[in-house]
Amino acid sequence: MTYILGLNAYHADAAACLVKDGELVAAVEEERFRRIKHWGGFPSESIRYCLAEAGISLADVAHVAVNTDNRAHRWRKLAFILTSGISPSYVLKRLQARRERTDIAGNLRDHLPEQEFRGTVHAVEHHLCHLASAFLVSPFPRAVAVSVDGFGDFSSAAWGLGEDSRLAVDGGVYFPHSLGVFYEAMTQFIGFPHYGDEYKVMGLAPYGEPHFVDQMGDLIYLKNDGTFELNLRYFRHASGQGANYEVKDGIPSGGQLWNERITGLLGPARDPSAPLEDRHRDIARSAQATYEKAFFNLLGAVHKRYGTDAVVLAGGCAYNSVANGKIFEQSPFKKVYIQSAGGDAGGSIGAAFATWHKVEGDKARRHFVMDHAYWGPSATxxxxxxxxxxxxxxxxxxxxxxxxxxxxxxxxxxxxxxxxxxxxxxxxxxxxxxxxxxxxxxxxxxxxxxxxxxxxxxxxxxxxxxxxxxxxxxxxxxxxxxxxxxxxxxxxxxxxxxxxxxxxxxxxxxxxxxxxxxxxxxxxxxxxxxxxxxxxxxxxxxxxxxxxxxxxxxxxxxxxxxxxxxxxxxxxxxxxxxxxxxxx
The missing domain is CATH 3.90.870.20 (Carbamoyltransferase, C-terminal domain)
Incomplete structure (x- = not known):
């Protein structure tokens, strides 16, 4: 009997899940206990719940898997640091914070002092976790797996083919280029400044017209292989100015991603307290249309590469339900699966299932399908x-x-x-x-x-x-x-x-x-x-x-x-x- 605890820690939507012999036992986001939306930090209460639900202690957990790996893409990170002009002090600050957060065994001792952990900690690359969170719990024996988000472990998108119990990352898009950053920047520009406000743009978009699609074509370039590039003249994150994402008192926040040059394309940004105007509705509609164009360009390319009719999606952009609803009409795929926590919380499940398949090897046969979302606490x-x-x-x-x-x-x-x-x-x-x-x-x-x-x-x-x-x-x-x-x-x-x-x-x-x-x-x-x-x-x-x-x-x-x-x-x-x- 093998228990694996999966974590999304020290990031927005901190969460924990527990997998027993390849079956999900429990999963919950920390915000439900802390009562702060998108709570980020170490998910100690979620861990306690998962252990209690299974009737075990931390000592019974053989493996803890976390959905980030600092070693991933290290040469890309080094090359970017050396060529981007980001200040050394900023880099050192980020590295120090990351070292503190990746001491999972130490955090378990600090946050659950009444319990003892004797197992092994596994760091799993962020987008592999996203892909695993979708494919390894899906009903499909074979499917293309696609992950698109803001950033994680220096990449913003990844894809590969899942077959039976095998899953590999075959391609990706790397920092500073990101479809998630594009959408978040547009969300901020329209006057929705809080973490996770992108759903408001989706809701607003149908009220507008796509009058700014041509201008947005200068913000993001699409390639024939399905990848994309941001025009960095209009964004701040690559310079370090806008890459100041942080979690303070459990509340995630980030800096402004767009710079003032963008007002030359779209006009002035909306103050969050100002009323919505038709121009803002048109920007929302245009942002959604631009996102969909990039999304379906990627889906078309990976379908052509792998030639299978099933696709599974994860990453924060998997919450773009408007685009997801058009997959059958605007892509060649005939079947789609998106698990209920497609964002970073769901990466905890991906970390756990990827680790189970890794440590069990050929003995680990897929037999679990997540066909419902009811994995959290109940009341007697x-x-x-x-x-x-x-x-x-x-x-x-x-x-x-x-x-x-x-x-x-x-x-x-x-x-x-x-x-x-x-x-x-x-x-x-x-x-x-x-x-x-x-x-x-x-x-x-x-x-x-x-x-x-x-x-x-x-x-x-x-x-x-x-x-x-x-x-x-x-x-x-x-x-x-x-x-x-x-x-x-x-x-x-x-x-x-x-x-x-x-x-x-x-x-x-x-x-x-x-x-x-x-x-x-x-x-x-x-x-x-x-x-x-x-x-x-x-x-x-x-x-x-x-x-x-x-x-x-x-x-x-x-x-x-x-x-x-x-x-x-x-x-x-x-x-x-x-x-x-x-x-x-």
Whole structure:
């Protein structure tokens, strides 16, 4: 019996996972415990959870694998340092910080002093981890693996062919050229300055026109082999000025990536406090179009090279669900898989599975497929009851009714009825989702038929930009009737066009361009959520509910106490905690 602990440490979205004999046991991001979005640092609480879930201690872990390797691409790093003009003091500062962070055994002793680690630490190259996180848990015996992100271990993209249990990195794009940096720079330029704000550009893009595509052609050059290069005249990161990414008090941040020359192409940047104008919407649309052109240029090249019809994606850019939804129509690939944590958190899984295959050799046969995302903490009925009892006076002050409904069919029917009445539901069930998406266990649910539901949610709970869409969770068997593309999308990683004749029926989950970032729900992956949507279909004829994450400008709730806090401080109508139905 071999346990391998996988880590993403000292970077945004710190996370841990545990693999036992080639099977995932647990996986969770540290932000869910620390309650700070994208928390970066050493994921001690995530490690504790993974060990507890398996019922073991650190002494039982044979290997710890981390998704970065300082030795990777060392000659490229040295050549760049010698030719770029970056100050020696900056380089030394970065090297010192990296040495401190890569002492994994020391960090385990410091952060988990009550436990002893006797195993071996493995440093695994960043993009190999991304590729492994997608291919080695995918349903495909053979597939092209592609990773695209900002930067990791001095590269920004990588690709290779996965066959059975074998996976190798065959090509890549290296610092300072990065499709992720291009998209992040455009995100900053439009006035979204925080780490992880790129999804806002995706949501804004359909409101604009691609009027700046020609100008953006001067920002990034595409090559026939699928690679790309930034025009460094417009970016600051290669000089060290913008390469000052840091994590302070767990909060990741980075410097401004674009320089003032870019205003000659696109006009003045938007101040984050200023209102959005049509020009900003057009820049967002143009940035998305430019990203897609580069992305599909790469996919076309790797398909031609490997000649297989399946592709798996990872890296932070794998969260570009709009581009992912166009793979079938704009690339030769016929099958696609993107696991639920495609970004750096997911690299912990890649590190663990890559290490398992390395240490076990020919004995390590792929047999695990990640077909659901429910790998995080759960709450027992006793824990839920205790959390409710601790807040009884607050429930009384809000005139709440608390009922225990032990029959699942009755619970789902009651919740579906509340949804059909236009109520906003907090839905807390089972194990926490792995990755950034709420997928029916830590979700806020609403009626997709109500044209005012987006405004209701933004007013009552989310308090976010009005242009951002809400997602449809749909029964897998109904996708072909409601969407133009029929495929499995269990992790909400693709945007498909909703059939034109259906859009008026589900306005709350139909974006301005007629699309929806769907989640397909199966009875096998999530029986209770499937039963709830089925009950709503019986009432309404619509096999879809609106699904958004259970939070209010914070990480998705993890514990019942956090769900209760969110319910009580917002204007949510109903809270369903396991079998307990609480209504205002």
């Amino acid at each position: 009925p006793a824990q839920i009851a205790g959390a409710i009892a601790a807040r009884q006076s607050d429930f009384d002050a809000e005139h709440c009714t608390i009922e225990q409904i032990d029959d699942e069919a009755a619970l789902c029917a009651r919740t579906a009825q509340a949804i059909s009445e236009g109520k906003v539901i907090g839905w807390f069930q089972g194990r926490l989702e792995w990755g950034p998406r709420a997928l029916g266990n830590r979700s806020i649910l609403g009626d997709p038929r109500r044209s005012d539901m987006k405004d209701i949610l933004n007013l009552k709970i989310k308090r976010r930009e009005s242009f951002r869409p809400f997602a449809p969770s749909i029964l897998r068997e109904s996708v072909k009737d409601w969407f133009e593309t029929d495929d499995d999308v269990p992790f909400m990683m693709q945007v498909f066009k909703i059939r034109s004749e259906k859009r008026k029926e589900i306005p709350a989950v139909t974006h301005v361009d007629g699309s929806g970032r769907l989640q397909t729900v199966t009875r096998s992956a999530n029986p209770r959520y499937w039963a709830l949507i089925s009950a709503f279909r019986e009432l309404s004829g619509v096999p879809i509910v609106l699904n958004t994450s259970f939070n209010e400008n914070e990480p998705v709730v993890c514990k019942p106490e956090e769900a209760i806090d969110c319910f009580l401080r917002t204007k949510m109508d109903v809270l369903v905690l396991g079998d307990t139905f609480i209504s205002r």
